[in-house]
Amino acid sequence: MKVLIKNSFATLALLACLTACEVDRLPETNISDETFWRSESDIKLANNYLYTFLPGFNTEDNWSDDAFGLAANNISDGSRLAPATATNDYNNVYNLIRAANNTLEKAPRAAGAVSPAVMDRYLAEARFFRAWGYYSLVQKYGTVPLILKTLTEDSPELTQPAASRDEIFKQMYEDLDFAIAKLPTPTALGNADYGRISNTAALAFKARVALFEGTRAKYHKYGDPNTHLTLAVNAAKAVMDSKEHDLFGNYFDLFQLAGEGRQNRENIIVRQYGVSNTDRVSTHNYYRGSLETGNMNPTKSLADSYLMKDGLPVSKSPLYKAPVKSVDVFTDRDTRMSATFMKAGDPYMTTKPIFDIANLVFNKTGFTFRKYANIDDWNTQASTTDRALLRYAEVLLTYAEAKYELDGAISDADLDLTINRLRARGGVAKLTNALAAANGLNLRDEIRRERRVELAQEGFRYWDLIRWKTAETELVKPVLGNYFFKSEYVSSTVNLTPDNYIIVQAANFRKFDPAKDYLWPLPVNELALNPALQQNPGW
Template sequence: MKNIYKQINKFSLALAATGLIFGGCDDYLDQEPKDQVTEAIYYETQEQFTNASNYFYTRFGWEEGDGATDLSGNIGDTDYASGKTIIPVSDDIWKNNYVYLRVINQLIEKAAEYNGEQSEISASLGTAYFFRAWHHNKLLLRFGGVPIVTRSLDVSSEEVYAPRNSRYEVVNQMVSDLDMAISLLPTATSLADSEVGKITVEAAKSFKARILLHAATWEKYVSTTADGDGSSVGAGSAKPAGYPSVDEMFTEAKKMATEVMNSGAFELWDKRAEIEAAYPGWGDHHLFYFFCLEDGTSNPAGLTKADNKEFIIQTVYDYILRQNRNNTTHAKPWGPSRKLMDMYLCSDGLPVQHSGVFNGYGMMTSEFQNRDLRLVGLVKEPLKEYWGYGSGTAGGGAQYDKDFSDFSWDFRYVPNLDNESATRNMGYEGRKLTHENYYRETRTQSYNFPLLRYAEVLLIYAEAACELGDGVISDGDLDLSINKIRERSGVADLTNALISPFSDLTMLGEIRRERAIELFGENFRYDDLKRWGIAEEELNKNVCVTYVAGTEFETAIDPMDATLNIYNASAWSYGLTTTEEATSSYAGIASTKAGALIIDASGNRRFQRMNYVDPIPSVQIELNENLLQNPGY
């Protein structure tokens, strides 16, 4: 993986030497002059094409999300979830992705002029086609239909003043580009060790499956309701000739997922045995170590990134060459809401409202017993001891050859139930995408970020299969997909017989549950709620966390300060729920009973159908009068 960044650095030096520009003057939509130095100076050899395509990977970053959703106890910025989006003057998603598209199109154009064998540059060309789809998708998810750009432009290019393409035309272009990428890219099993992290055939197929699932569900559940008419507002709903039907998209998504599943190139992480052998009592926390996997110091079993066969597309970080520079472990932003806590399954495979092994909420630790390992490992249990990180933060990072009792620091976790000012980790504190590494101080960590992993491919397969079956999926298809994820999470298999006694449980609902649990914090929730057409219902309810009334929390003393209770009623603006409240518009998700702490009230949240797409930045409309604003803005 380091080799990629060494080649990127080499390419950056070459850019400086030739005068090739990748900065603001490439932003054709900002109407700045094009530099006169031609890119032809650079694209001459196979190595130059390789280095140029390697540079595209710098566009991958740390893309965690899901804050302030219905699943999150992080409400630091609720404007988006509350539907308070306003028209910005500029927008980095718009600006940057069009900048990135220009250099990608340059490579594609220069490939056609290459004097050597096309096979020499096929991987570089396939990478360019992949990234062209990637950046168009970033724009589509944010704005809906956008101008499609498939060549490098200057200020005189007609596309600069073109109207928006519809979302259907953008999807069509992305699928076409990914088909080209699939025909050109190497397989994952053919990569050298130094190339791990590069885009492969399987990566392009997985991304195509994601795009088609999104497009099919959007068409089925949202249709044209957020498009505008394309003549006075919005991008319109024009479909290109031959645009696939909903079922054709589901079928192709399932086919792409199947081909990745059959490739043998990827597998789910399951290192319970290794962690348990090295650090008794912590094997059930193996998913925590998965998401902070770095070198052998990042976990008690000495596992490294080479042991991760699950990431298909990833942002590659390196302690020497590219630290991620995020404050994630200090901020700990992925604490769950009450809704997500109850969405986590029990070990018998059933949700809390139906499980025979759920221990209730009476004691502080009750709801952590007999539960999904994604809860056990990724959410802190009250009064359990957890390492800090670095040489001294929160007591310091893990020293696996020592006991917590060897230190003067009190490592016990005490839930925040006395202060709403932090706006995160209220009630519950998440551990996903944090670390306990003694050798990594704030912002120096370098574990990779998953942009698309094998678990998502299995989820795509299951959802597409269930949609094709009109809500019915066979146990065989579940065993190929969802049940592999449940097995590594310590949860009994999902079967038709398991849920049949419960009238509120449906297969589609259970697949959506699995997706919510598995991908929480990885920037999927808003897009999922929108493509299912239920964002208004899901986001506009009370956001609650811990049950206080009638539980141990009501009177528990803070072990860190015997003069205080853990729960301080006067600190919370909205108090506790007083009646039972539905938390979801679809069946199977437990309601919230009376006595739960409210951290954001439904009255604050007004997400609407217009919020399914963001407004076009005003400066772009000023520069191009043919760009029509999205409906409602």
């Protein structure tokens, strides 16, 4: 049994009262401090609770232009309203921050029984998770109260105003730098502690945070983008130079049981579920509940992003031929497409072992996602396949993008170190400055394309559109699906473009207001609880 998972769920029972949200003004934990915080095992148990906040499988890609569900999404089509009450996007994150602050305050009580190095390791885990929480908040809301201690009902911090972006990022970097210095390497963690946060996990996450803010500041025109971009380059390069991580050989297997555990050095942070269906604590039903049933389906926009194997887009490659049947869509393409999209002949589900064509009743785009698809999981509805949350591939992409954004150019050597390693796994020709120049390609766009296809279906696209300030261009476009292969699709009533592509949501039903939609609305009840908070502009 994975020790982390087992202990995490034990902690849920022991530390349930730690989930009080700062802003809800609930009282302190009633776990007796006289009988807890006395040993390393106590601190580890408390920290295991932090791991339960790592996100599980979801359909957040529906927020973007990469995916569409069974119905319209009010984030991607711009129809949402400010929520009346706090949701998990706000409250649950402060629960995590509170739990991290609790460890930081109370773990030192065990100093007499725990060595300074061991103590620092657990404090570093807590600081990592505090940074993880604040990153989630600042992505959405921009500025929020910066709470660095546990609060009681009469704490003055309950009515403090939001901190500035600079203050929040400064704190995140301080927390992550402490974690980088004090956490063990993945090698030191070994098999026994696989799944716990390592120093390279803190470095890789710092690179993610810094790339987000560096590019957001650059394209939204505020702050000092180059400071963040430099941090992103340096943190990503430190992960690369550590030699602790590498790419996994098979892209499809990355998202199967075959890609789990220490033998897969690409995974840096994962949400763990179990070892097998007979040795598990937590399970999910992502494949049957979200993918096969159509709660999240890939779009034509995503499909068109995959290159031909000569390294050119379909609009420029001489290899491209208009498809006659559905499997033709995958001919001579980046193999990551056939690992991410279902195609005729792929294993599918128990009641239909072999996939032929998407069912338009459920899969509205005429496409079906394939990552994490597994017939056994469909049958049992209880998968233990881990969710990859941060992979080495992302680190390579971060390095390439941050270098380009800093310098306005990228060398072929750096492309070989990063982008071209990913392309090689997908069977795609190298990206070079010469190839780009000869074919009228923009290197920035090609780096962004690589990020889109490599990390497809992993929850990145919406946030990329936000930081690049392209959501106002991309999210107002119509949502299109696959070419309508009349001889293959079951008779359905669908709307089609003049060139025979499925129209899933027309452009007149989509909007994105750049004056307000780049930030999320704060819950209305939080504004009532704390009059010092101000609603984000336009909401």
